[in-house]
Amino acid sequence: MILQNFLTLLLVLPFVGSIAAALLPTSRNAEALLAGSVAVAGLLVTIALYPVVANGGIARYDIAWLPSFGLRLTIRVDGLAWLFLILLNGIGLLVFLYARYYLSPKEPAARLFAWLLAFMGAMGGILLSGNLVMLVVFWEMTSVFSFMLIGYWHRRPAARDGARMALVVTAFGGLSLLAAVLLIGAIVGSYDLDQVLASGDVLRAHPLYVPILILVLLGAFTKSAQVPFHFWLPNAMAAPTPVSSFLHSATLVKAGVFLLIRVSPALGGTQEWFTIVSAAGLLTLLLGAFFALFQHDLKGLLAYSTVSHLGLITALIGMDTPLAIVAAIFHTVNHAIFKASLFMAAGIVDHEAGTRDMRRLGGLWRAMPETATLAIVASAAMAGVPLLNGFISKEMFFAQAAETYDSSLLDRSMTWVALIAAILSVAYSIRFVHSVFFGAPATDLPKEPHEPPFLMRLPVGVLVVTCLLVGILPGVTIAPALHTAALSVLGPDVPYYSLAIWHGFNLPLAMSIAALIGGLILYRLLATRITTAPEGPPILRELEGQRIFERLLVNVSWIWARRAFKLLGTERLQTQLRILVLVALGAAAWMLWGAEHLKPIGPRNFDPLFTVVWAVGAACAITAAWQAKYHRFAALLLVGGAGLMTCVSFVWLSAPDLAVTQLLVEIVTTVLLLLGLRWLPKRREEIAADRGLLARARRGRDLVIASACGLGIAGIAYAVMTTPPNRGTADWFLQHAYVEGGGTNVVNVILVDFRGFDTFGEITVLGIVALTIFALLRRFRPAQESSDRPEQQLRQDASDTEREDRNVGDTLRDYLAVPSVIIRWMFPAIITLSIYLFLRGHDLPGGGFAAGITLAIAFLLQYLGSNVREVEDRLRILPLRWIGLGLIVAALTGIGSWLFGYPFLTSYAQYVEFPWIGKVPFASALLFDIGVYLLVVGATVLILVAIAHQSLRAQRAAESEEEG
Amino acid sequence: MEAVLAIAIGILVASGVWLLLRPRTFQVIIGLALLSYGVNLFIFAMGRPRTGAPPVLDKAGIVDTSLYADPVPQALVLTAIVISFATTALFLVVMIALRGLTGTDHVDGKEPDR
Incomplete structure (x- = not known):
């Protein structure tokens, strides 16, 4: 019971916190305290769950929701989810503290903290989902909350555009994922995660395997900003820095790789998986690093670097060996830690110096030595310098890239791609540090830079110390958690691996050294050219995913829509009604065309008086139709005549109730229309154009349509009336009306x-x-x-x-x-x-x-x-x-x-x-x-x-x- | 009688549809009225109406239900009559408002360009 309460608490608490935060008066301290308490509680609960998941165990809590549809709310924590939960709550806590000092007192703190907490809940939901449908729901929720957070400064056009772009791209991915989940559910017969994971063989052998794989990958790649869907992430940098640090480096973008790791036992291990996933990953790794080097905006550099690192993780997942999966999990954690701290450092620089443009910044070392030290250590981790966490997982990546898989071109190029990307990564890390903290001191900064408050630096410090601890003492710090996570994905066949700094002089170490030296040289060679060139990488500058996206969006939502409307739509009511009538006519004809001919039976009687009644009625109706344009009053009276004949028919054919009601409604309707006549324009003179040939042709066409409708309905009515009735319903009502309803008027x-x-x-x-x-x-x-x-x-x-x-x-x-x-x-x-x-x-x-x-x-x-x-x-x-x-x-x-x-x-x-x-x-x-x-x-x-x-x-x- | 009723329904519906496709609001409103007569009679005809079938039960108990008129289409039509009254009224008001707003009684709210 305690376990179940813990699991429920983990899922629900952030949402409760979010609502509370939205209702609190706007005070940065209260908001941060509330959000921080939620994060601390989440952290404590997660830690308390560790014994359950430690040895490959799973904590589950099933709540029947729509059991008849196989839908259950399943809260499920295993080693992998546990590790990500620690990251989510831990970094969340630090971000909340940081955001307290980042926000100016004038900005609405309640909104930021409420959405941040809501996002935390949704992200937690993805991690905690034991049911694929539930996972997709939380997945889409993260897209929505990310939209709200990117658009926090909604008066800035860049924020609005970035938010919209992120939403369109990631929500599109979410829909693909939903389609994939529905297919998986149909094949496996259950949406339960454990059952799906156990049905890997069924899924891989199914003819729909490739479509499912592509749909899942669309979901994961859009979320984790893989090429060609990467462009939303740099544009999302219009968000406040706490948001970038939390969502767009540490958590949200990791949802994609989390999903890939999660489903790799079920969908991985095939040639298609290897080719698509690792190719996309390597391409993203390389392009992201290349783009990052040529950014002038601090956050832009970090965004592209994030894209690149996500590519690295994706490539590892694509390789799909047990060791690669371990490395992927490990690098996800490492990247989250150092990148979150780098974003915070960039935010501090922006906050204290007033700009994020690396061409204007410089020499900040003197003004803020402590921040500088922290940023340098974190960048070193990003570059893969030994004794830091980034180094160890990067070494593992090098080792995996150097392995031989299927000897294809992709496989053989892997080592080189990894090396080039590593060189670029070292170069942009050096650029980040050098252009901001060293060189000639900047003179024209908007603000006089100085150290931020201690508590604003504290989160950065905590993260950087973690980088060091993991980097120097991996065996003590991260190893048990990593082992637990790997165990939950790989099962009992977790390979032997050692998280040591020194493995002897081998290929990965040589690659690391080559990357460090190569990156240093590259930066020395390019530094001046980068600074003087416009933003964006050479050659590829023009080919921006963002522009293609904008063009596509404009085309689909505006140009194509307008063209389609011109082609197919009309604003004219007459045309619309004509189509409606024709469709109804066509549908009826289609249904009845081949129908068996009804055989008229039973007595058909002919009543001359009834015929006279309807001769009058028909004359009224036709004359009314004829005269309605020029002689409204006459038409109105004639319609009344047709109505009276209808009324007479009701009396004639044993329906007194209808006759009474019809007569009364007739009176009211006529009076109503008489009242309305006064407000219509005078029309006595004939309109000349009505005599034209075109107008005559139009009327002729409508006459044909109307006659066809009349003939059709008369035919149906006659056919039905001359066949024996099916009176089951009528008899039931007749038998029960008096007995049960107590009335004789049925x-x-x-x-x-x-x-x-x-x-x-x-x-x-x-x-x-x-x-x-x-x-x-x-x-x-x-x-x-x-x-x-x-x-x-x-x-x-x-x-x-x-x-x-x-x-x-x-x-x-x-x-x-x-x-x-x-x-x-x-x-x-x-x-x-x-x-x-x-x-x-x-x-x-x-x-x-x-x-x-x-x-x-x-x-x-x-x-x-x-x-x-x-x-x-x-x-x-x-x-x-x-x-x-x-x-x-x-x-x-x-x-x-x-x-x-x-x-x-x-x-x-x-x-x-x-x-x-x-x-x-x-x-x-x-x-x-x-x-x-x-x-x-x-x-x-x-x-x-x-x-x-x-x-x-x-x-x-x-x-x-x-x-x- | 069946033939006469069927033809009557056909003529009412044809007149109604023809008016429905006309350009002036008043024509359309008259068309709707005619169409609703036709459709109401059509629904009513589905119960094979006869002359002289008692519509109201005898309190003594039921002898033979097949002698009575079919009450189901009648109930449906009763509802339809009231609803078509409401539709006509609503349309009439929209017609008046349209005329006040645009100055024309053309269904598109503007005179066609010829």
Whole structure:
């Protein structure tokens, strides 16, 4: 149990710390203290785990997450993860201390520390993952947090560009990795790391081995900045130095090599692995070192040097001998230690001297002797000087490079590539030290350089002392941990190796000496030329991965996208709708083309009266389509006619519920459209262009499309109607409606009981639509030319002025005088009808929808019959409250069934005896129907009133203008 | 009767689709109304509607369910009627707002360049 708690703590603590850091007030001390405590806790917990993993053991904690999908949260620590965890927490601790002094008091410390801690959590997650899916998730998280950290100074364009570039490249790699993981999971049958590692033979023999390998390598190479994906790392140097030191030298970029070491037992050991991985590694090693020598920016030099060292580690992993793996792990640790300290030293120089340009710096030895000493020792470790940690792992690399593998060109060139890269590495290390700390003292620095505070130097000192300890006493310091890590990767066949400084005079030692001397000479020869030349290496200066990337990005996201849109897209609604209709038509035709012909059976009756009904209906529909452009009012009436015929059909064919609802909706829709007509432009004259040949051709084409749609749907409808029904569902509802739903109107019982949840969704949609309309119309400005008073009113006023016995406005007031009285008297009658329709709904045609719309019509008539202002003085309708109340009632009815231990919206039916009235059906569905009723009233009234008010608004605006 | 209903559905849908492809907002809104009649009748037709089939149950109990009208398409259409009302209303308001904003009732918000 303690073990499990420890593992959970390791995973969760940094994230908790991150949230806490984000919430703390911005104070550098508090933030650093918090972050430091998290790191110390992580370090202590990790150390406490050592006995478990020491002899090849694995600490595991399985949490079932989605067991049915084989997804588990598996926290797993073995020797390799343990070593990386120590690095992560240890360097994290030092970086937090350093960052405390690096940040100026004005900068937001909370943001930096929160993201740093979040990154630490994500990186820890990669190390702790015992499940590949989980690993990918944390992998992508590190990309995101790295993005946030590189972009910390988000006002600088370089920071934004660098952050975006790093995110695009590494997230692309993450997606490849995800694809690889899914393939691996499909082949192995599990995402569990231990099972995958044990299935190496299956994976290597599988035909998909090469695609998987390439996808995994894309993930690892982008993260670990291997050529040709290296360019994001130098651009990431726009980040604050603590970030560069932590993420871009010690941890994040090591995730790639960690992954390669991790999966090497499962995917390694093949010719493809050797060729691709070591070739990429060697190329990166060489190019990185070459580029590094020609940088003028301190951090640029270190970034390319990091690229180069990552290449070295990758090359070692590619060789894939047990000794090479040991060397790879060892060099990963060494590099993290000396490179983190070098970044911190570079940050101190930048901080105290105000520039990182090596051409301007010089002679800082006098101003900051202690920092200089530390930086010199660390650079020596980077160059591979004996008695320092870099020396030992580099020797191991030389020894491995000199080995013979498959005698290919790659194999034979390895030794030379290693030697040349080592010479370059010595040269740039010397350049780093020489140009900053020696030579003529700089005179035009932005700041007067001096030693930084002791605590800012302390982290550098700790790391440099570690370099020395590992370098001088490897057997005591690093050997046990390294052995544990190697044991966890290689299993019992860890080879014999000795971590000694002196192995006698052999080839690696000769190579080291040659590299040191060669590097010194190279720097002497090139020093002046480098300083005077522009930044970047000769010959390859023009060929920048960064520019290729930018060009590609612009092409894909802008130029190609625009071209594709021009080619395939359209902004025209008509074209879009035409495509939509054609696709629907095509899909239906494709599905039904080869279908077995339906055999019409059963009685087909012919009813002359029904035929007359639809002769009228069809005439209405066609004329409406014909006249909709120039004679809107006529078209509107004709649509009403078609609607009435639909309504008649419903009555005819035994669907009274539909007929009632259709009729009521018809009324409301017509009124709505009538209200809308006022806001459309006048159109009486014929448009000349409409008579053109092109317009005729367009209409002809649309006519063909429309006819095809009509024919198709008529054919389907006829075919279905003349075949025997499949009434399974219908019978079930008919049998259960009364017994279980307590109502004889089956349609209503389906709506409010069996499919109550659907209806709940539907009324929610209705409410949303009403609110949307309300909101849209509040912002809307009616068209200027339509805002004037209608012609009819003007004419009425004119006649008033002419006649002596009348005042202006009299005719308007008397207009519709008789109907308005009738309407006023009908108000209570319609309300009663509405309640009647509602109450009988469960047993007879009617129900919440129909009743709601009826009540809305009652309100609507008041608006139609008299002056809007008068109506609103007498009647206060609050449609928004109706909508809210309706939703609440419906939801509470549903929730009520929870109280009795039933699922949402389970209904209960009973007859209740009322005095005078008699037995009344009472079902909980009735309550739900009340909700429907209220909402329908509210929504319909809200929509109508919102539109009706537009003319009032225009009028008010005009009045206020007159007054003003 | 089946043939008449099928033809009616066809004509409603054809008129609706034709209007849907027209350039003026009002034409499209009328088209949507016609199309929704057609589609509602089509869904309704899937239940093989008949004349004189009782839609409401007898409280005495069920004798033969096949005598009754199919309630499932009816329930679907009832929902569809209400939703198409909402769509029409929303479209109408967008139409009005578009006209106020752009000064034209063309569906693209600008007169086509001819």
